[in-house]
Amino acid sequence: MxxxxxxxxxxxxxxxxxxxxxxxxxxxxxxxxxxxxxxxxxxxxxxxxxxGLIDGHTHMDKALIGLPWHSTKPTTTITEVIANERQLRREEHIDAHIQSTRHAHAAIASGTTHIRSFADIDTEWGLNGVRGLMQTRDEIKDKLHIQVVAFPQSGMLIRPGTVELLDQALSEGADVIGGLDPSAIDRDPKGHLDTIFALAEKHDVDIDIHLHEPGELGAFSFDLIIERTRVLGWKGRVTISHAFALGGVDHIRLGSLIEDLLDQEIAIMSHGPSGGRPAPPVEHLYNAGVRLISGNDGIQDSWGPLNRPEMLNRAYLVCYRNGFRRDDQIESVIDIITNKSAEVMGIEDxxxxxxxxxxxxxxxxxxxxxxxxxxxxxxxxxxxxxxxxxxxxxx
Ligand SMILES: [Zn+2]
Incomplete structure (x- = not known):
């Protein structure tokens, strides 16, 4: 002993x-x-x-930590950003195991003990990202608990073969299934969400969906996610990440969405800054009792160089973005990056x-x-x- x-x-x-x-x-x-x-x-x-601090949303497979400075290319659409990312991976031979290990060390040093990390899966990169990250997860488990999300970053239905790869990743041990902008990327919200929920049911895993879709389009995706959560009995097992729509609808629509989120115990991940778009009103959601989780998102990757692996820095950014000044507001964010995120990730001890x-x-x-x-x-x-x-x- x-x-x-x-x-x-x-x-x-x-x-x-x-x-x-x-x-x-x-x-x-x-x-x-x-x-x-x-x-x-x-x-x-x-x-x-x-x-122990919790980074509840990051992308360890593609962090460029430890590599030479990467100048972010100008882009106008999210599809262009994603295409640039695949090109970078091809040309620079990014090794997901090495990069996620570097990221893990930076996280541990800054007080993080638990991470939920997405790993890109597409028909070009295949399972390289998710396998590299799972290797890191297994090697470092005594120092850092990592939940791996199988994530169709390049779209799913628009790239035939992706669903089979996601299925394979879950069979090999990925912990969570991810989704992405069902209308804006796949342009088939019903097909996208039905597939994600079917994979969740088949492998008995939680769901975490990146939802950048703004305003009423995003709110419609919320409706579809809520409906499927209820029908499948996945209450308490679904997270909507970014959820910019919650900052872009009127208070009546927001109020009814909050009722549904509470009813189905659906979590919202907000990481503060939102690239100039409206963002979820964290104080309002926190006070309403909505399950909340936060994270650093991608660290120094092809999307941009500004994010850092330290969760205290993230707490600062969430406070800054939401205009928090009082001690109780700052302490609510400490609660989010610890207890609240642990609840969403299902960490029992x-x-x-x-x-x-x-x-x-x-x-x-x-x-x-x-x-x-x-x-x-x-x-x-x-x-x-x-x-x-x-x-x-x-x-
Ligand atoms: Zn993300």
Missing amino acids: TTTLIRNVRPLHHDAADILIRDGVIAEIAIDIAAPEGATIIEGDGSLLFQ YGFAVGNAADLAMIREENHCAAVVRRPMPWLVMKRGVITARDGVVV
């Missing part, structure tokens, strides 16, 4: 405390815990304690409580809101009670 005692740390909404960890699990939280014999002692010295996994990050800052604004790296990160990173470096 391994025993670790962390002394004097400050969890959010909690007095300074000691934490006793036994075999990777939080065994006790109290003031002045006596050190058990043989325990490893970590002096927190009044550090902030964060629960997550949370700062006795009996849960000791997935923790320690940061030297004044308080948790200041940490979101100043964004220091954690000086210590733990996965299941084992130190995974120290002072920004994976150990």
Whole structure:
């Protein structure tokens, strides 16, 4: 049995405390815990304690971390961006295993303990991306939990053969099925969603759909997703990512969509900035009780160079995009990048409580809101009670 005692740390909404960890699990939280014999002692010295941060939406297979600067090409449509991406992959021989490993290390060093990552699947790239990412997932599982989403980034029905590849990826161990703009990309919303839901049912996996479609077109896609979630009994197992439509419909339409999202426990992923488009109203959704998740999206890939792998940086951007200033608003985003995202990903042993996994990050800052604004790296990160990173470096 391994025993670790962390002394004097400050969890959010909690007095300074000691934490006793036994075999990777939080065994006790109290003031002045006596050190058990043989325990490893970590002096927190009044550090902030964060629960392991969760990046609930990223693209580890195609991050260009560690490669020379990539200048983003000018484009006018999303289809052009996707075509550029396939070209880059072809010409630069991007290796999904190497890139996702680099991404994983950057995430761990910044306090992330769980990731949901999409992996592109198309008829040109085949299963290279998803297999490379699954290899990383399996190799690094003691340091970082990765959920792999089989994702038809180039469209599905418009590229015959893609559905079979998605099916194969799920058979080989992908954890979640992804969808993409059923009207705007495939131009067949019924066909696209029926196929995605059928694959989910066949492999008993959750669904996560990128929905960039704006306004009423996007809201119509919401209706179709809600209807299928209800009919198939997939309540609590569907996420709509980006969901820009929620920022582009009037309050009556928004109100009825929120009722349906609550009824079917459908989650919304918002990562803050929205490329000049309306974005989901995070405070409104949070207060209404809609399930929320956030993430960094693609890190330094052919879509653009600005995203970073650090989740505190993402929390800052979500706050900034939504005009958050008050402590309670900033703390709501900390809740989203920890507890709320864990619920959406179905992580059962997550949370700062006795009996849960000791997935923790320690940061030297004044308080948790200041940490979101100043964004220091954690000086210590733990996965299941084992130190995974120290002072920004994976150990
Ligand atoms: Zn994405």
